[in-house]
Amino acid sequence: MVLALILVVPLLVQTSRTDAHYEMVGTCRMVCDPYSPTEVLRDPSAVPSTAFGQETKGEPGRPGKPGGLPGDSVKAGEVLVPGEPSPVGPGHIAFYVGLKNPHEGYEVVRFDDVVTNLGSDYDATTGKFTCQVSGIYFFTYRVLMRGGDGTSMWADLCKNGQVRASSIAQDADQNYDTASNSAVLHLDSGDEIYVKLDGGKAHGGNNNKYSTFSGFLLYPD
Numbered sequence: 549m550v551l552a553l554i555l556v557v558p559l560l561v562q563t564s565r566t567d568a569h570y571e572m573v574g575t576c577r578m579v580c581d582p583y584s585p586t587e588v589l590r591d592p593s594a595v596p597s598t599a600f601g602q603e604t605k606g607e608p609g610r611p612g613k614p615g616g617l618p619g620d621s622v623k624a625g626e627v628l629v630p631g632e633p634s635p636v637g638p639g640h641i642a643f644y645v646g647l648k649n650p651h652e653g654y655e656v657v658r659f660d661d662v663v664t665n666l667g668s669d670y671d672a673t674t675g676k677f678t679c680q681v682s683g684i685y686f687f688t689y690r691v692l693m694r695g696g697d698g699t700s701m702w703a704d705l706c707k708n709g710q711v712r713a714s715s716i717a718q719d720a721d722q723n724y725d726t727a728s729n730s731a732v733l734h735l736d737s738g739d740e741i742y743v744k745l746d747g748g749k750a751h752g753g754n755n756n757k758y759s760t761f762s763g764f765l766l767y768p769d
Contacts, residue, residue, distance in 0.1 A: 641667035641681060642764035646757035650694060652749040656742050657691065657703070659761045667765075676742040679735040683768035688730040689743045692758035693717035694751035701748025703727045707741055717748070724751065726758075732766070 646661035658675035670677045679685070693701035705713035715727035735741070743761055750759055 640765075641669060642762075643667075643670040643677060644762040645670060645672065645760065646753075646755075647691075647750065647759035647761075648752045648754055650750060650752040651745055652694075654745055654747065656744050657750055657759070657761070659743075659759070661755065661757065663757075664762075674742075676740045677763060679737055679739040679741070681765060681768050682736045683734070684732060684766040685735050685741075685763055686730070686732050686766055687713075687741055687761075687763035688728070689713075689715075689761045690726060690728040690759060691715070691717070691743065691745075692751040692753065693725045693727060694723075694749040699748055701725070701727060701750065702746035703729075703748075703750070704744050704746055705729060705731055705741070706744050707733060707735075708739055714746075 642664060643662075643666065644664040645659035646663065647657060647659045648661050649658075651657050656675045658672065660672050660675075662670065662672050667680065669680055677687075687705060689703065689705055691701070691703040700716060700718045703715050703717075704711045712733060713729040713731040715729040717725035717727040733741070741763065753759065
């Protein structure tokens, strides 16, 4: 049996007297793609072509920062119930009282018309403010003198029996005069503040509040 391998290559043969020159005429093609040589030869359009100057897709950017924490979810139709109001804090102390009944002589003025008593530190039965929260307080008072008989009236702001502010009203040629004063005091828990007459007559005035006494906490210790 004779096996013959025939390689067909176009040749241009030139013969001379001394030697023979052979020149191969044709083309070579290198294909680097996933297609098999058979598919390329059968259908050359199967090879994807890249146009010159075509932009390529860049790398993806860095991911953004995460957002904030999600809020409380509320179901549709759900009604939120408001919370209870907070109690009065230690810094909320103030009072304002007036005088209805007249006083005279040397006695504590019991301001019996309570308008404001935030913290409940003022006692209308005694006329005294008893400190519950230590700190700096502001106090002011105004007492209308009931005159007409040529007398005078003195009114003192006292702390634990000691005078801290004084005022005087004199009846010269009129029936009424006013005595007033103010003070900024440091109080410890248990200290008492009140207005005390040191002679004379204090006019009440029913609901008119001619005579008043007030104070409040500036700041606690």
